[in-house]
Amino acid sequence: MKNKLFTVFLLCISTFIGAQTDIVVNFKNVDGFGSFTPGFKFLNPYSASYKPIFKDIPEDIVDYSIRGFDIQAYNSSYQFVLTGLFPKDRFESYLISQGIDKKLVTGIKYKHELNVLFGTNKQNEYVIIIDENNNLSFSDDKKLILPKKKNADEEDSIPANELPVIKTKFEYFDGSKVSTVSIPLAILPYKGHTVKTFPDSLENKYTLRIGIPLYKSQSIVINNKKYRLNLSNSFTSLEYTSRNTQLLIQSDQTNDVVKKSKRDIPYAIGDLIAFDSLQYKFEHVSLWGDTISLKYLGINKKPEGFLPGNYLPKTKIQTINTKDFDFEEYRGKYVLIDFWGSWCVPCMKLIPRIAEVNAKYKTKRFVMVSVAYDENIEKVKELIESNQMNWIQLIQSKKNAEFVDKLKISAFPTLILVDPSGKILCREKSIDEIDELLSKCL
Numbered sequence: 001m002k003n004k005l006f007t008v009f010l011l012c013i014s015t016f017i018g019a020q021t022d023i024v025v026n027f028k029n030v031d032g033f034g035s036f037t038p039g040f041k042f043l044n045p046y047s048a049s050y051k052p053i054f055k056d057i058p059e060d061i062v063d064y065s066i067r068g069f070d071i072q073a074y075n076s077s078y079q080f081v082l083t084g085l086f087p088k089d090r091f092e093s094y095l096i097s098q099g100i101d102k103k104l105v106t107g108i109k110y111k112h113e114l115n116v117l118f119g120t121n122k123q124n125e126y127v128i129i130i131d132e133n134n135n136l137s138f139s140d141d142k143k144l145i146l147p148k149k150k151n152a153d154e155e156d157s158i159p160a161n162e163l164p165v166i167k168t169k170f171e172y173f174d175g176s177k178v179s180t181v182s183i184p185l186a187i188l189p190y191k192g193h194t195v196k197t198f199p200d201s202l203e204n205k206y207t208l209r210i211g212i213p214l215y216k217s218q219s220i221v222i223n224n225k226k227y228r229l230n231l232s233n234s235f236t237s238l239e240y241t242s243r244n245t246q247l248l249i250q251s252d253q254t255n256d257v258v259k260k261s262k263r264d265i266p267y268a269i270g271d272l273i274a275f276d277s278l279q280y281k282f283e284h285v286s287l288w289g290d291t292i293s294l295k296y297l298g299i300n301k302k303p304e305g306f307l308p309g310n311y312l313p314k315t316k317i318q319t320i321n322t323k324d325f326d327f328e329e330y331r332g333k334y335v336l337i338d339f340w341g342s343w344c345v346p347c348m349k350l351i352p353r354i355a356e357v358n359a360k361y362k363t364k365r366f367v368m369v370s371v372a373y374d375e376n377i378e379k380v381k382e383l384i385e386s387n388q389m390n391w392i393q394l395i396q397s398k399k400n401a402e403f404v405d406k407l408k409i410s411a412f413p414t415l416i417l418v419d420p421s422g423k424i425l426c427r428e429k430s431i432d433e434i435d436e437l438l439s440k441c442l
Contacts, residue, residue, distance in 0.1 A: 023280065023294040027216035027231055031165075031184060034217070035248060035264050038160035039235035040188050040209035043067035043116060045198055054115070056139035061127055064119025065206040071170050071183070071238060072112040074098075078105050099241030101287060103175040110171040110178045118189060118208045124148060126189050128208075132168050146189060155190035163188055165213060172238065175287075183238070186211040211235040216289045222275045227251050231289050232266075240289035242269045247282060247292065249273065265306060265408050274303030274310065302422070306407045311422050313406040320372070320381060320393040327422070333365045334425075334441060335418040336434060339409045340372055342379045347413040351387050353431045357438070358391050364442045365420065371396055373404055373412065 045065060046052070054066055070076055074095065080086035095102060117129040117138050128144040131137065144164055149155045163186045172181045191207040198204045216231035227249055234244040246266035267273055273280045279300040284293040304313040317325050327335065338354055340347035358368040368391035372380045375397055384393055396404045407416065416427040417434055419441075426437065 020278070020296060020299075022296050023220070023222075025218050025220055025229055025292050025294070027218045027229075027290055027292070030215055030217045030230075032213050032215070033160050033186075033211075033235065034215050034230050034232070035250075036215060036230070036232045036235070036246060036266070037264075038186075038211055038213075039232075040186070040211040041069070041236040042196060043069055043208045043210060045200065045203040052115070052136055054117075054136050054138065056137040057117070058127075058129075058139060058143070060121045061117075061119045062122060063202060063205070064117050064127070065203050065208075067116050067118065067208055068113050069116055069185070069210050070113040071212075072104065072173060074100055074104070075106060075112060075173065078107065079109075082107055097243075099243040100239065101175070101241075104173060104239065104287075106173050108173065108178060110173060112171055112173070114168065114170065116208065116210070118206045121145070128187055128189060130166060130168055130185075144187065146187075149190060152191070152193045156192035158190065160186065160188075160211075160213075181238070184213050186213045186235075212238070222278065225251065225275070227275070229292075231285070231292065233289060239287055240285045242285075245269055245285045245289070272297070272303070272305060274300065274305060277301045277303065279303050304406075306424070306427075308424050308426055310424050312418050312424060313403070315403045315406055317371075317394050317396070317403045320377070320384065320395050325392070325394055327369075327418070330367045331422055332420045333367050334361075334420060334438060335367045335369055336438075337416045337418065338368070338370045339404065339407075339412055339414045339416075340370060341374045341412055342372070342376055342383055343374070344412045348383070348387075350413050350431060351389065355388065357431060357435050360435070361438055361442055362391075366438065366442060368392065369394060371403065373397070373401065373409070 045067060057064065077086060077091060077094070081088050081091045095105070111134050114134065115131040115136070117127070117131070119127050121127050126146040126148060128146065129138045129141050132141055144166065146164065165184050165186050167182055167184050169180050169182050171178050188209040188211070189207070194207060196207050212235050214235070218229050220227050220229060230248040230250070231240070232246045233240045234246065237244065245268065247268075248264055248266050267282050269282050269285060271282050273282055273294060277299050279297040280294040281297055282292070283295045286292070302311045304311045306313070312327055319325050336357070338350070340350070354368065354370075362368065370389060370391065371394045373396050374380050377395060380395065383389075414428060415431060415434060417425045417429070417437065419425045426434070429437075
């Protein structure tokens with residue numbers, strides 16, 4: 001009885017969606033990075049010709065660098081367009097490439113950038129000061145003191161949700177007026193193994209990154225199943241565009257087709273999304289991420305996608321010898337797909353182990369397929385021959401990456417196992433985990 005009442009409660013607090021209809025989801029703000037990959041923006045040093053004159057540096061600071069954090073940097077660039085220092089056509093091309101709405105561009109001067117001092121004090125601690133009142137002075141602002149770490153490994157090991165967060169105010173142009181907004185800023189002052197160099201030795205001493213730990217979330221119910229939708233814009237701006245929007249969908253039903261993999265893989269605008277056999281297209285996001293639109297496409301009992309539970313997307317792809325290849329021909333068999341490249345050291349190290357798995361199962365209902373994501377086809381052919389990769393070899397390149405793009409392959413190597421029905425069984429598991437799984441299936 002308690003379980004039934006709890007289910008009714010969930011349905012009441014969630015957005016209820018009827019089947020076979022377009023969906024509009026309204027989101028609420030949530031602090032933090034959630035289950036998304038945290039995003040940060042590098043703060044570069046000012047150029048000598050543009051560097052403001054700062055005053056009142058606290059006496060306990062030994063050395064420092066001052067960087068600017070701009071939440072509408074395109075309007076700083078637009079000032080150069082207005083003065084003739086930057087070509088208008090190049091600026092407009094930039095807006096298009098980033099998916100920035102032109103209505104946000106204005107010649108109005110307002111305070112959308114804050115200066116950040118990053119230095120070291122006499123106690124050999126990091127000091128960060130944000131010039132919140134924009135008076136070019138750092139004597140009347142709060143200090144953030146952070147301990148230095150022993151080495152790069154220790155710096156890289158700091159979880160994003162443990163970084164210091166400062167709430168500060170910016171002025172923001174929303175397309176019609178300038179308003180003051182309060183924004184959380186996650187401060188990442190540790191370089192770790194990041195390679196970022198500047199000509200000036202003092203500037204090169206400091207690497208400062210800032211993210212905006214703020215995302216959107218909402219629950220919806222479709223056909224009596226509850227889903228949690230989380231939305232982010234990569235955490236480096238306030239706007240949601242066709243380029244930066246990411247949508248994660250998590251289901252309470254463990255057997256549902258919308259599942260989490262080892263690494264959460266978000267949907268982008270234009271992607272197909274399946275809730276059981278109901279197929280939708282992620283069609284639109286509002287400028288501030290308050291709402292999204294999912295267009296209903298119909299019932300598809302074999303919904304394609306890139307997550308476990310989805311069917312392998314149909315696509316045109318060729319072998320290394322430019323012959324057409326069709327995964328449909330291998331229905332009834334387990335297909336292990338390895339995405340690799342001649343430029344990828346971890347990929348090359350994995351080849352002997354893949355060869356072992358292929359030799360172990362090739363006489364059973366199993367097919368091994370490698371997909372090289374590479375521009376150097378001759379180098380790929382040489383490696384295939386020298387490593388005796390005597391299984392199916394396919395090729396993709398930056399100009400022809402339909403299969404790689406549809407499966408959202410962003411890390412190499414990536415392994416995807418497809419079951420005999422053509423459904424993705426798992427992705428991003430290790431070769432040893434897949435070997436163990438195949439031993440149970442074959």
